Amino acid sequence: MVDMTADTDQNDAGELRTADGQPLKSSLARAQRRARTRAAILVAPLLLFVLITFVVPIGQMLFRSIHNDGFTMHTSISDGVKTPIMVNLRDWFDDNPRGTEPDEAAYEALVMDLRLLRELRAPGQVGTRINYEHSGSRSLFTKTARRADRLEAPFKEAVLDVDEDWAEPELWSAMRTASNPYTLSFYLAAVDMTTTPEGDIVSVDENRQIYINLFIRTLWLSALITGLCFLLGFPVAHLLAILPMRTSNLLMILVLLPFWTSLLVRTTSWMVLLQSQGVVNDVMVAMGIIGDDGRIQMMYNQIGTIVAMTHILLPFMILPMYSVMRTIPPSYARAARSLGATSWTTFRRIYFPQTIPGIAAGSMLVFILAVGYYITPALVGGSDGQLISNLIAFHMQNSLNWSLAAALAALLLFGVLILYWLYDRLVGIDNMKLG
């Protein structure tokens, strides 16, 4: 036994001390604190970066999907001063329950508010906000606000004189909804629902439903693309895993080659191949398989989206599967064979189950990428090959309804999280190997 008391001293209380008489505990804590601080300083830049570029924007997006103050607050562009707007009308909404017929007082409040809007040059902003819920309202607001100063009591008649549409209960219902900046109406809109003037939540007309179908289509196409990637990628990954290192490295370059070309180039090359005047159709016509007037439409529809996205996402399926397959020693298959299993049984019972972590990781990766894919469907999808992300982009760029875009994106996010959770329950996250 080596004598340890030289290093640590024990005082009367039984407390361990270091050689220079410090209590051992505090000395240890100090040493660990130093290490922790160093580690924290090292990761701080990344943490900050992730926080600023990832957590904050997502939080912003989630906030925007339930908050829109277009009807309640005006921010001056020149000096940033915030002015509450539509105050009178909001008071009237507070005093009268939903479904109340707008009376003279309501119209008076409206005219007062419109006068303020005119001063602030803000009728467009409020009109746009109401337009999200009730189309055609923007011009109504700008038009009426322009004449607001000249309107006199009785205000109801005067306003209705300007435009009959002010009498529509849907318009008043929309204004009531918008009078609270915190609202779930964007989520309702994102699942094709709306609030009736009586306050009931109902589905919108069958022919105006877009989002639910688009969500379903997005999920279905993503699942299909994932399935295709799996079917095409599995044999390739297997081949890569069993070939000698040199050959497989060469093949791996072919798998990775698409990563070295721009996404746009790859997508456009599919356009060149598949469009009705494209290479594939030309060859088939030349070979007499189809007639010149029977050219197959493979671009600007779902087929185009499926083909191009499968091709683009294939490497994301192959790589995780390959990395898992590579680690499966051939001795398992040999053992199974020596135990009397045919090659098919060996594959089914021994090889395949061990590749599941790779398949799961690849499928997860491809599916999540596909669900949020934007550029390829936008280019080759035509009208029925569009995915939900294309509509989100539309609301971001064209209709400028950011709250709806945020609600759609949030739904997508929740959907993926739910799938992730389901996956964890069914397969187990620790069963997934990403590399």
Add this chain to the structure above:
Amino acid sequence: MTVTPQDEAFVSFDRVQKSYDGETLVVKDLNLHIGKGEFLTMLGPSGSGKTTCLMMLAGFETATHGEITLDGRPINNIPPHKRGIGMVFQNYALFPHMSVAENLAFPLEVRGMGKTERDAAVARALDMVQMGEFGGRRPAQLSGGQQQRIALARALVFEPELVLMDEPLGALDKQLREHMQYEIKHLHERLGITVVYVTHDQSEALTMSDRVAVFDDGRIQQLATPQALYEEPENAFVAQFIGENNKLMAEVTAIDGDTVHVKFDDGETGTALAVANTGVGTRTLLSIRPERVTLNPTNGANAVAAEVLELIYHGDHIRCRMRVHGNDEFIVKVPNAGGQGPLEEGQKLTIGWATRDCRALDA
């Protein structure tokens, strides 16, 4: 069982050659006949072609030339799963996604055995390797030695007549290895199976086998019982590979029956046992086991002057490096008898050995 007539052999390799790349032969002209119930070990340095031979027998490699027969039937064209050969792999190859019991049930399942029968057989096999309670565990939850036993049980559970083992104990520590050696030997005797065992641990080969085939460079250098292998190595490779060995170079001066008279390079003479066909005037390599050398011999058959260069204490014996006939690497094992006068470095003395312990091999 030592020498099996060729036509009665259970497994036989007949002029088998194997090349992977078409340029070099990894197995060169292998002739090997293994009797039923025999425990045959393939022993040899790394890369000598042992695994290759085993793989050809199991059906994972095809022989480039020659024929392998199992129980009289040529097996070159029988796929591995129909050969009915049990196999234990060096890394055990237990299926990681199956429990121990499922691993054992697998060979029975693919043979279409019913569930109740299967469970009974699995339980029997687990008991056989004293792992009865471990059926529900995953292989990763077992220690190396336990995994090894399961691998053994799996190779035996479908009652094959031939079991191949490729360095099954390579990953175990010394104590466990010795224990498992005993268990494997015991199972072999109890079940009456034929075992082909690969190892590069010579003591393992010597303690377990009925016969040992010493491989080198794709050839069997000697095929004999462990005792014969140690006592009567037929060539320099075997003499050096099995056990420790002192080498002395000399020239044959006369041959008298099975005794050869030799002259060492320093001019002294001696006698040795003729093993290789050496003629008068040729050079020969004399091989003497370190434990067969006596200090201060009373009868002076091969008495020779020696000088102690180094003493290494080994507990039960002392290894003594000496200069003998100009060779500085001559090792003598001196038993630690306690009473014996201690040797000292630099001490000069006489040592000797019996003529039959000094084997004259090919130079």
